[in-house]
Amino acid sequence: MIRVWWIGSAGEDAAMTERVRARVEAVFKLPAELCCDASRPVDSLDLRRGQHSSGRILEWLLQSMAAGADASDRVLGITDADLFIPVLTFVYGEAQLDGRAAVASTARLRADGAKPGDPLVAERLVKESLHELGHAFGLRHCVDARCMMSRSASLPGVDAKRDAPCDDCRLRLAERRKRRTP
Amino acid sequence: MNPDRTRILVVDDEEIVRESLGGWLEKDGYTLGTAPDGPSALKAMREEKWSILLVDLKMPGMDGLQVLEEARRLSPDTEVVIMTAYATVDTAVQAMKNGAWDYLVKPFDPEELSLLIQKIVARQALVRENTMLRRALRREYGFKELTSRNPAMQGVLDLAKTAARSHSTILILGESGTGKEVLARAVHSESPRAQGPFVAVSCAALAETLLESELFGHEKGSFTGATARRRGKFEAADKGTLFLDEVGDIGPKLQLDLLRALEDRRFFRVGGSEPVTVDARIVAATNRDLKKAVENGDFREDLYYRLNVIPVRLAPLRERREDIPTLVDRFLEQLSLEMEKRLEGLTDEAMEVLKAHDWPGNVRELRNVLERGAVVCTGALIQASDLGLISDTGTPTAAAAVPNGAPASLEHVEREHISSVLAFANGNVSQAARILGIDRATLYAKIRRYGLRRGGEGEEPAA
Numbered sequence: 001m002i003r004v005w006w007i008g009s010a011g012e013d014a015a016m017t018e019r020v021r022a023r024v025e026a027v028f029k030l031p032a033e034l035c036c037d038a039s040r041p042v043d044s045l046d047l048r049r050g051q052h053s054s055g056r057i058l059e060w061l062l063q064s065m066a067a068g069a070d071a072s073d074r075v076l077g078i079t080d081a082d083l084f085i086p087v088l089t090f091v092y093g094e095a096q097l098d099g100r101a102a103v104a105s106t107a108r109l110r111a112d113g114a115k116p117g118d119p120l121v122a123e124r125l126v127k128e129s130l131h132e133l134g135h136a137f138g139l140r141h142c143v144d145a146r147c148m149m150s151r152s153a154s155l156p157g158v159d160a161k162r163d164a165p166c167d168d169c170r171l172r173l174a175e176r177r178k179r180r181t182p
Numbered sequence: 183m184n185p186d187r188t189r190i191l192v193v194d195d196e197e198i199v200r201e202s203l204g205g206w207l208e209k210d211g212y213t214l215g216t217a218p219d220g221p222s223a224l225k226a227m228r229e230e231k232w233s234i235l236l237v238d239l240k241m242p243g244m245d246g247l248q249v250l251e252e253a254r255r256l257s258p259d260t261e262v263v264i265m266t267a268y269a270t271v272d273t274a275v276q277a278m279k280n281g282a283w284d285y286l287v288k289p290f291d292p293e294e295l296s297l298l299i300q301k302i303v304a305r306q307a308l309v310r311e312n313t314m315l316r317r318a319l320r321r322e323y324g325f326k327e328l329t330s331r332n333p334a335m336q337g338v339l340d341l342a343k344t345a346a347r348s349h350s351t352i353l354i355l356g357e358s359g360t361g362k363e364v365l366a367r368a369v370h371s372e373s374p375r376a377q378g379p380f381v382a383v384s385c386a387a388l389a390e391t392l393l394e395s396e397l398f399g400h401e402k403g404s405f406t407g408a409t410a411r412r413r414g415k416f417e418a419a420d421k422g423t424l425f426l427d428e429v430g431d432i433g434p435k436l437q438l439d440l441l442r443a444l445e446d447r448r449f450f451r452v453g454g455s456e457p458v459t460v461d462a463r464i465v466a467a468t469n470r471d472l473k474k475a476v477e478n479g480d481f482r483e484d485l486y487y488r489l490n491v492i493p494v495r496l497a498p499l500r501e502r503r504e505d506i507p508t509l510v511d512r513f514l515e516q517l518s519l520e521m522e523k524r525l526e527g528l529t530d531e532a533m534e535v536l537k538a539h540d541w542p543g544n545v546r547e548l549r550n551v552l553e554r555g556a557v558v559c560t561g562a563l564i565q566a567s568d569l570g571l572i573s574d575t576g577t578p579t580a581a582a583a584v585p586n587g588a589p590a591s592l593e594h595v596e597r598e599h600i601s602s603v604l605a606f607a608n609g610n611v612s613q614a615a616r617i618l619g620i621d622r623a624t625l626y627a628k629i630r631r632y633g634l635r636r637g638g639e640g641e642e643p644a645a
Contacts, residue, residue: 049289055198055201055202084289085202085203085205085206086196086198086199086202086203086288086289087199087202087203087206087265087288087289087290087295088202088206088289088290088291088292088295089289089290089291089292090292091206091292094205097205097208097209135209140208140209140210140211141209141210141211151209151210151296153291153292153293153295153296154293
């Protein structure tokens with residue numbers, strides 16, 4: 001099971017999160033559901049930088065899913081907060097490599113002036129959500145610029161990707177799934 | 183550019199920086215290590231090889247510049263990138279002066295970091311490739327490839343190796359195919375001029391006037407067709423080695439020109455009036471008996487002594503049969519790579535055939551025979567029958583048939599055999615030389631000497 005959870009400060013764009021959920025379910029071949037929990041991360045805001053620590057958010061997501069979650073479950077947080085890791089100016093998202101939590105943000109996906117509700121932002125969010133969840137399923141960055149696991153450090157890079165893995169990454173995902181299945 | 187081979191060590195006193203940066207880079211497929219301070223980083227460097235160090239400038243105890251200095255000493259191939267939250271031009275300049283690859287101000291842009299790491303990885307891949315190619319070249323042309331179990335040959339190779347380190351002229355004597363050019367290249371690669379060019383000229387392959395222009399170059403308009411000034415091989419070999427192959431075959435006029443060039447270390451281009459000075463080490467080679475040629479008046483005595491400073495004689499393969507197994511192993515390894523075919527070796531019978539053969543074409547002939555065997559063999563082992571040295575009746579094939587049972591001179595048999603091989607090869611000199619196991623230059627010389635047509639049928643009219 002993959003939980004897709006809106007944890008942003010603004011109201012949820014239900015169409016956008018549903019689009020993410022449907023694509024996540026299709027790509028990872030696992031049931032995905034939207035989470036309606038109204039709680040939000042605390043202590044993730046860095047006042048000096050005016051940004052949110054993606055690491056803190058991941059910790060919060062892990063604590064939030066702990067009760068009753070199956071070991072194979074994953075959680076994807078979606079936020080409108082501007083995310084950072086200490087050495088970088090920003091990140092589009094972050095995930096535990098081969099872990100259980102991932103987070104993706106819309107904040108920088110609008111950096112070229114796209115308005116909230118713009119289908120382009122939803123399209124980008126789908127790609128970055130798949131990318132971060134891919135890490136949580138053990139995938140590393142891919143050299144194929146069209147693969148969802150390609151590292152994107154800028155919006156043109158995000159736009160160049162597809163919302164699907166390349167053949168190699170699809171195979172890796174299938175192998176990992178097989179290993180997990182008893 | 184393979185991230186798997188790139189090992190990155192993140193050195194920072196802040197745990198959160200080590201973890202977040204390490205995690206970020208790990209997702210690119212790099213192998214990550216972390217160290218909380220300078221001494222731990224240097225310990226990690228002594229224990230393992232790291233491709234890139236990302237080092238924080240301000241750390242308690244040993245700062246980033248000190249780590250950089252030590253890292254350069256411990257592992258000059260490791261590239262160091264300095265990170266700091268306190269950007270000052272002075273420290274940036276100091277870091278670059280001390281050999282840092284670059285300088286990043288925290289927090290840095292994700293794209294900037296990605297590009298920086300990719301650039302370093304690409305450069306290190308190029309450096310690795312360059313090193314491998316250099317090693318391969320040294321293996322190909324160095325003395326390591328010239329080993330022998332024959333005591334006399336070992337003495338010859340030792341002499342050549344010692345002589346290589348001097349600037350003296352070396353004269354390599356030996357039959358066709360004994361490896362004169364291979365030895366000349368080894369001499370060059372072992373010499374203080376190894377970084378300079380190695381230029382080979384086959385003196386037998388060209389007519390005298392062409393050879394003169396080839397060696398000394400020509401000025402524009404010096405003869406019909408000289409549409410531009412052209413540098414000769416002497417000039418091309420400046421600060422390097424000029425290998426004059428088949429030097430015994432050059433004509434009287436060129437012998438004199440060559441003698442002057444060697445004595446004065448300068449010469450005139452064909453049609454030129456300005457002397458050209460060069461600094462080239464001469465290595466000459468011939469399969470002729472130069473001393474006899476001097477006695478017969480075919481070769482200038484003064485040039486002979488000028489070239490014969492350190493004579494080195496390469497023994498024919500039939501005089502060092504003990505080297506055949508080693509040569510076979512080496513050639514099969516090369517052929518296996520070139521042909522992308524698995525070759526495990528020869529059957530015992532095939533090896534016996536090789537040891538029994540007389541090898542008139544010497545080492546070159548051995549390689550050609552093995553190449554044929556490697557092409558023909560159906561499995562990974564070359565059979566005796568694959569080598570083409572045994573006739574259908576099981577007897578070794580003769581180099582050329584004796585005409586009508588009448589005794590014939592060696593020269594006559596050689597002439598007839600070359601003629602028939604040229605005809606077989608439809609006049610293709612390269613192919614004929616390969617079949618005969620001699621180089622093209624030698625074949626050209628023999629064609630001229632015997633007055634043969636390249637088509638092989640009949641004689642050229644006597645001049």
